[in-house]
Amino acid sequence: MKVDTIMNKDQELKMLTTQEIKEIEKAISIVPYKKAACVEALKVVQEHRSYVSDESLKEVASYMDMSAEELDSVATFYNLIFRKPVGRHIILLCDSISCWVMGYENIKEQLTHKLNIGYGETTADGRFTLLPNPCLGTCDCAPALMIGKDLYRNLKVEELDEILKKYE
Amino acid sequence: MATLYIDNQPHEVHSGNNLLEVCLSLGIDLPYFCWHPSLGSVGACRQCAIKVYKDENDKKGKLIMSCMEPVTNNQRISITDIEAKEFREQVIGWLMTNHPHDCAVCDEGGSCHLQDMTVMAGHTYRQFRYKKRTYKNQNLGPFINHEMNRCIQCYKCVRFYKDYAGGKDLDAFASKNKVYFGRHEDGVLESEFSGNLAEVCPTGVFTDKTLKQHYTRKWDLTMAPSICQHCSLGCNIIAGERYGSLRMISNRYNGDVNGYFICDRGRFGYEFVNAPDRIREPMLNNKVIGKTEVLEEIKRLLKEAKVIGIGSPRASLQSNFALKALVGKNNFYHGVSENEHDMADLAIKILKEGPVRTPTLSEVEKSDAVFILGEDLTNTAPMLALAVRQAVRVQPMKDVAKANIPDWNDAASREFIQDKLGPMFSATIHATKLDDIATQTYYASPDELARLGFAVAHILDNTVPDVSNLSPELNKLAEQIANSLLNAERPVIISGLSSATETVMRAAANVAWALHKKNKNTGLVLTMVECNSLGLAMMGGGRLDGAFNAILHNHADTVIVMENDLYRHGSSATVDKFLKMCKQVIVLDHSNHATIKKAHVVIPAGTFAESDGTLVNNEGRAQRFFQVYESTEVIQESWRWLLNMGVNAGNERMNKWKNFEDITRAISEEEEMLKGVETITPPANFRIAGQRIPREPHRYSGRTAMNAGINVSEPKPPEDPDSSLSYTMEGYRGQAPASLIPFFWSPGWNSVQSVNKYQEEVGGHLRGGDPGLRLLEADPNSSANYFTSVPEVFHPLEDHIWMVWTYHIFGSDNLSARSSSIAQRIPKPYVMVSPKDAEQYKLQDGQVLSFTIEKQSYSLPIKINSTLPHGVAALPYGFEGMPATELPCWGIVKPVANK
Amino acid sequence: MEKPLTQHIRKDGRPLSLKEYEQVGGYQSLRKIVKMSPQEVQNLVKESNLKGRGGAGFSTGLKWSFVPMNVPKPKYLVANADEMEPGTFKDRILLESTPHQLIEGMIIAAYAIQADESFVFLRWAYKTAAEAITLAIYEAQEAGYLGKNILGSGFDLHMHLHTGVGRYMCGEETALLNSLEGKRATPRAKPPFPQVSGLFGRPTIVNNVETFCCLPHIVNNGADWFKKLSLTKDAGTKLYGVSGKVKKPGAWELPMGVTLRELIEDHAGGMQDGLKFRGALPGGASTDFLVEEHLDVKMDFEGVAAAGSRLGTGTVVVLDDKTCPVGFVKNLEHFFAQESCGFCTPCREGLPWIEKILASIDNGDGRPEDIKLLEDHTKLLGPGNTFCALAPGAMEPLQSALKYFKEDFERHIREKGCHYEMEMATKALSQ
Numbered sequence A: 001m002k003v004d005t006i007m008n009k010d011q012e013l014k015m016l017t018t019q020e021i022k023e024i025e026k027a028i029s030i031v032p033y034k035k036a037a038c039v040e041a042l043k044v045v046q047e048h049r050s051y052v053s054d055e056s057l058k059e060v061a062s063y064m065d066m067s068a069e070e071l072d073s074v075a076t077f078y079n080l081i082f083r084k085p086v087g088r089h090i091i092l093l094c095d096s097i098s099c100w101v102m103g104y105e106n107i108k109e110q111l112t113h114k115l116n117i118g119y120g121e122t123t124a125d126g127r128f129t130l131l132p133n134p135c136l137g138t139c140d141c142a143p144a145l146m147i148g149k150d151l152y153r154n155l156k157v158e159e160l161d162e163i164l165k166k167y168e
Numbered sequence B: 001m002a003t004l005y006i007d008n009q010p011h012e013v014h015s016g017n018n019l020l021e022v023c024l025s026l027g028i029d030l031p032y033f034c035w036h037p038s039l040g041s042v043g044a045c046r047q048c049a050i051k052v053y054k055d056e057n058d059k060k061g062k063l064i065m066s067c068m069e070p071v072t073n074n075q076r077i078s079i080t081d082i083e084a085k086e087f088r089e090q091v092i093g094w095l096m097t098n099h100p101h102d103c104a105v106c107d108e109g110g111s112c113h114l115q116d117m118t119v120m121a122g123h124t125y126r127q128f129r130y131k132k133r134t135y136k137n138q139n140l141g142p143f144i145n146h147e148m149n150r151c152i153q154c155y156k157c158v159r160f161y162k163d164y165a166g167g168k169d170l171d172a173f174a175s176k177n178k179v180y181f182g183r184h185e186d187g188v189l190e191s192e193f194s195g196n197l198a199e200v201c202p203t204g205v206f207t208d209k210t211l212k213q214h215y216t217r218k219w220d221l222t223m224a225p226s227i228c229q230h231c232s233l234g235c236n237i238i239a240g241e242r243y244g245s246l247r248m249i250s251n252r253y254n255g256d257v258n259g260y261f262i263c264d265r266g267r268f269g270y271e272f273v274n275a276p277d278r279i280r281e282p283m284l285n286n287k288v289i290g291k292t293e294v295l296e297e298i299k300r301l302l303k304e305a306k307v308i309g310i311g312s313p314r315a316s317l318q319s320n321f322a323l324k325a326l327v328g329k330n331n332f333y334h335g336v337s338e339n340e341h342d343m344a345d346l347a348i349k350i351l352k353e354g355p356v357r358t359p360t361l362s363e364v365e366k367s368d369a370v371f372i373l374g375e376d377l378t379n380t381a382p383m384l385a386l387a388v389r390q391a392v393r394v395q396p397m398k399d400v401a402k403a404n405i406p407d408w409n410d411a412a413s414r415e416f417i418q419d420k421l422g423p424m425f426s427a428t429i430h431a432t433k434l435d436d437i438a439t440q441t442y443y444a445s446p447d448e449l450a451r452l453g454f455a456v457a458h459i460l461d462n463t464v465p466d467v468s469n470l471s472p473e474l475n476k477l478a479e480q481i482a483n484s485l486l487n488a489e490r491p492v493i494i495s496g497l498s499s500a501t502e503t504v505m506r507a508a509a510n511v512a513w514a515l516h517k518k519n520k521n522t523g524l525v526l527t528m529v530e531c532n533s534l535g536l537a538m539m540g541g542g543r544l545d546g547a548f549n550a551i552l553h554n555h556a557d558t559v560i561v562m563e564n565d566l567y568r569h570g571s572s573a574t575v576d577k578f579l580k581m582c583k584q585v586i587v588l589d590h591s592n593h594a595t596i597k598k599a600h601v602v603i604p605a606g607t608f609a610e611s612d613g614t615l616v617n618n619e620g621r622a623q624r625f626f627q628v629y630e631s632t633e634v635i636q637e638s639w640r641w642l643l644n645m646g647v648n649a650g651n652e653r654m655n656k657w658k659n660f661e662d663i664t665r666a667i668s669e670e671e672e673m674l675k676g677v678e679t680i681t682p683p684a685n686f687r688i689a690g691q692r693i694p695r696e697p698h699r700y701s702g703r704t705a706m707n708a709g710i711n712v713s714e715p716k717p718p719e720d721p722d723s724s725l726s727y728t729m730e731g732y733r734g735q736a737p738a739s740l741i742p743f744f745w746s747p748g749w750n751s752v753q754s755v756n757k758y759q760e761e762v763g764g765h766l767r768g769g770d771p772g773l774r775l776l777e778a779d780p781n782s783s784a785n786y787f788t789s790v791p792e793v794f795h796p797l798e799d800h801i802w803m804v805w806t807y808h809i810f811g812s813d814n815l816s817a818r819s820s821s822i823a824q825r826i827p828k829p830y831v832m833v834s835p836k837d838a839e840q841y842k843l844q845d846g847q848v849l850s851f852t853i854e855k856q857s858y859s860l861p862i863k864i865n866s867t868l869p870h871g872v873a874a875l876p877y878g879f880e881g882m883p884a885t886e887l888p889c890w891g892i893v894k895p896v897a898n899k
Numbered sequence C: 001m002e003k004p005l006t007q008h009i010r011k012d013g014r015p016l017s018l019k020e021y022e023q024v025g026g027y028q029s030l031r032k033i034v035k036m037s038p039q040e041v042q043n044l045v046k047e048s049n050l051k052g053r054g055g056a057g058f059s060t061g062l063k064w065s066f067v068p069m070n071v072p073k074p075k076y077l078v079a080n081a082d083e084m085e086p087g088t089f090k091d092r093i094l095l096e097s098t099p100h101q102l103i104e105g106m107i108i109a110a111y112a113i114q115a116d117e118s119f120v121f122l123r124w125a126y127k128t129a130a131e132a133i134t135l136a137i138y139e140a141q142e143a144g145y146l147g148k149n150i151l152g153s154g155f156d157l158h159m160h161l162h163t164g165v166g167r168y169m170c171g172e173e174t175a176l177l178n179s180l181e182g183k184r185a186t187p188r189a190k191p192p193f194p195q196v197s198g199l200f201g202r203p204t205i206v207n208n209v210e211t212f213c214c215l216p217h218i219v220n221n222g223a224d225w226f227k228k229l230s231l232t233k234d235a236g237t238k239l240y241g242v243s244g245k246v247k248k249p250g251a252w253e254l255p256m257g258v259t260l261r262e263l264i265e266d267h268a269g270g271m272q273d274g275l276k277f278r279g280a281l282p283g284g285a286s287t288d289f290l291v292e293e294h295l296d297v298k299m300d301f302e303g304v305a306a307a308g309s310r311l312g313t314g315t316v317v318v319l320d321d322k323t324c325p326v327g328f329v330k331n332l333e334h335f336f337a338q339e340s341c342g343f344c345t346p347c348r349e350g351l352p353w354i355e356k357i358l359a360s361i362d363n364g365d366g367r368p369e370d371i372k373l374l375e376d377h378t379k380l381l382g383p384g385n386t387f388c389a390l391a392p393g394a395m396e397p398l399q400s401a402l403k404y405f406k407e408d409f410e411r412h413i414r415e416k417g418c419h420y421e422m423e424m425a426t427k428a429l430s431q
């Protein structure tokens, strides 16, 4: 009987793409109530739009029958939901113990130097965003980093150029 | 009961409660932050650590959080254990790593829970030598100030705002030591209960922004126990003054009524008292005159005149009674519309003659099924809406108990319940803010709502007449409602005056009565319009149109209007005509309005803050408010002015009433239904150890210098002939009787948390019983005299719309609307129409609809509301420019000419 | 030496397909359990003395036994594949190479507690694993191992993959449940335990990936066989790992109870040339250091506990004599401070403070009283004082570092800087 909300929904639907909605709906179908799929919904939008802008956040929130606050409360809790624009490629550099022992600091220094950005920053050309990341779970092959979906292990400073080159 | 050994001393305590609550109830000082008696425990702050021992041989013990542990029989705990103490001290140490050292400029300073706990935990020296983290603050609107750096991350703000009060626009953001509490962007806090953040927050993160405009340390206020004037629920408040202006309203705990919270209308509506256009001087034909002169003038007028008096549902019993005494019983009229008058009478009849009692607000919180008929509670009786929000948790909480999760274990309870809610049915004219917790909603015209009620009642008891032509859908809904009510242990039916339709209230009564045959625990709440609507009705008196007729037919020629703007209750044409025909119009009031503009004599009445008086809330509970301060010599209670007039006029009866107590006693003696009102507070000569109860805390500062700019010799403080409170800081230092508590304070507890020290047990009744006396009690043995006339199906008429009221928490109440903070929250006048009607009249949202009601034309922008039934339109009650005619009634839509 | 969990891992690292897995005996255990009662399965696992491999080492069978059996659906089962404990990389191996083994284990567990819904909570960074599991769940569904009426037994189980969005707290089982519910991953109070009120308020079991992977083998070979795999009282094999400056870092499935020395010297090939063993975290970042005197400690739950630490995840992080222990601990505490959920005071405010103290000691701003402050904190943030086990875990390496490497801390303060760095710098200069 809550016609009001349904009506508004129809208008706002247009802003999420059909593909996004399809993916979000799939996540919703798994859980007992809609809100429970909100982390999935954030992931879906981030997957398609590289980060969750304020506008995206509001769209998702309204689709999930949540307030922007409720959703942002969840979004800002997690490390890997990006609420600010990010580069085309995200470099996650492992800064945890085994990598630290195996020379992480050297890698970090070189990376920040080569990219001319610090943690949390994006290169001027929008190519890379550099983030520290807790243990990537490949400690026997430390130091390590991830770019996008690719994991690089047993890193050597000399290899960095070669690696970065792969990402446009 | 259980025996609990605290540092080897045995205590008899309630089993099942958590140890923190138990210790606090025993009067022990144990620091805490994240726990709250109404919000339960979550164990976040770790401040309430104590030691628990396996048995008497266990010397080492284990550190636990007292708020998270239920008390068990023969349990042994220690509060003084050195490890526990050191840990508690360090919790403050941790909080202080980031909490700024800005107490001197913090609004909370001196009444701060964090300061109290810092002292209590014994944290004195700082060991952290690094930078503090800082945050950006948000603009949260006119009520609440935000200063995030002070946050100690106790999570109580979100737990109150979101979990308890159902707000959606305040939350916790980010994580680790960057957790942030606020909105996702700047903007007005939407909840009607946002002001409670100022009391719930243990530091100065959320503070009262209106207090900031005229800031005073809380201990520098002159305070008195008072009653909120802004709706019919009668929440208990503390009002504080300094330098002749009212500075702050805060909650005054009453275990039966408002508990720990009040709504934003109640908290921020006070500034009408300080309004620049207040009536501060007597006026004769728009000229200021003195007190004696005005009384002389009135004496002269009254001698020759045939006088009638028009009272007010927002004035005290005493003032209404004094007016009635002055003009005579037959010349006393209620200053309310016919509908309001008759519905208030109907309410009394239902509550008094029927078998079903009105539960208190705290009892409503414990109801396990709710049926709301015709009331948009969030806007007409906000704290009742908050109570209903708790009631929907009652049913699922029964499963929580079965799973052996203590009800105070808040997070665990909520995780167990998830999104389950108990039965709550809301049948209103259009969508309301409570719909998010409703099992089912039904939107319809008032008569249709009544029909649903009748149908439910008929299902419950088939001696209630059946409803003809009920759609199968509606029948199904009625059955669902009836079943839910039947399955409940403590069901409550809620209705009231706002639908302005008697059939709705009758239907509600029928449901309650029919249910009562099956379940004696059934409750019925009827909300009224104003703070003393019920009290006024209980006193008897004519309708407003009677007053009009008296003048129109020359039975009278002079009117005394008391604390009332007639233009709010009668159509402007009628009121204009009425006032014009009166030879003399004498108005007593504190705030400016249209009627005053037409008055010959204007008399400055005291507001609640400058007055003593008694109000009767919708529950029939008589409650006393006390004068906070004497403002000027000429501003005094209406009843005092009326007594002056009576004495001048040689009124024998009135001559005997010298003060508040005399008049209150007279009420009790003469007014059948108000018997006993004089007993609700100790008498004016009540003293403890020979002393009065001070309105000012002993920390009150600058008294000798306050008037130094005017006169260096300190003036004598005013005497209070009407109560046992003093206007000074001298007097009895201990706890006053419940009805006389001007502020809560206890050694070591300077913040509002000190209230816990005043209760029989924490979160329970105040010591000696919660204040107020219920004057209306139903007789459970009386038989239900059902109402039998079922309204017809509502049929929309062509070119007509059925005009009804819709209420706004901010705007519908005339007094609070004058407060600048509230004024910022009042929407512009509008007319709400259904999408179908908008389409029919070819109007888009915001375009103007022209219509006439009783020949008067109105043009208002439309607000399309898809839940409003076709053929019905709603106008915001009490707004500037609204027809003061009796709604509901038909409005005629003017054909759109200017297209 | 039997290596039930890893014996079938392919050399190329590609995950075993359903077919390949079935060929090596995969999913056979299901045919056995459907002939058993749930209670019998629980008893079998209890008898096998399987202890949880997620770090706490709680008896798996016993944990299951707290799940109420005669309650309406749904009941939930969750695989904790969040693996974010620094120094830990064991579950990744199982997830990437034998996803069906995990699924089979989960079906057994679900059957034992009669759960009908299940989730794999996988950390975001494990992209390869995510693909492998997605495919494996699909294959298992198609083959009728998941879904309705599994193998005609009348038992239903649905399984979903949930990838996390990055926070160590998500590994804590109650925070994990909150995260799965689409909430902030803050932990929940216990009691009530998840077995009673877990995911969506329903009875729920959370187990570690490696724990699940043991189950098919226990069902196939019996409790006794499982117990005998071990060298000590704690049953089964264990996936051990070693990282740090050893010659051959890596992970190996070995009988429970091998010594730390064997791990480091035999399997990891000993310390890198020119370096000496100084100490090690036996099982991830939140375990106490073991030092030289502990090299012969048997790496099982009891043995490591007796040496004053915890087996934890069994993945060893080695500290060598040229690496600064202060910097080492600072790195760990930085991690913990970053990953605190911010719910309770000691953890939220205490850990950043500790990190700041360690940083100032490390960079030469330390003061003598700092050591006492750190020591006090290791006690103040101990078990029970904070809401969950994150902060107490964070205190383990710190308190043991203060015990075994105190001189290093003091020297930093005395010399106003890091002598390891100085040495490195001097060496670099002299070259």
Ligand SMILES: Cc1cc2nc3c(=O)[nH]c(=O)nc-3n(C[C@H](O)[C@H](O)[C@H](O)COP(=O)(O)O)c2cc1C
Pocket: C051, C052, C053, C054, C055, C056, C057, C058, C060, C080, C081, C082, C083, C084, C085, C168, C169, C170, C171, C172, C173, C174, C206, C207, C208, C209, C211, C212, C388, C389, C390, C393
């Ligand atoms: C901060 C924190 C992080 C944890 N992370 C993990 C994890 O990544 N994987 C895991 O299996 N257990 C983790 N645990 C332990 C789990 O809470 C839980 O004990 C475990 O999943 C139970 O599985 P088991 O009984 O099979 O060992 C963590 C605990 C804490 C306190």
Ligand code: SF4
Pocket: B150, B151, B152, B153, B154, B155, B156, B157, B158, B181, B200, B201, B202, B203, B205, B206
């Ligand atoms: S803002 Fe206030 S109430 Fe909210 S967490 Fe911070 S200190 Fe607590």
Ligand code: FES
Pocket: B020, B031, B032, B033, B034, B035, B042, B043, B044, B045, B046, B047, B048, B049, B065, B066, B067, B068
């Ligand atoms: S009051 Fe007990 S932990 Fe906060």
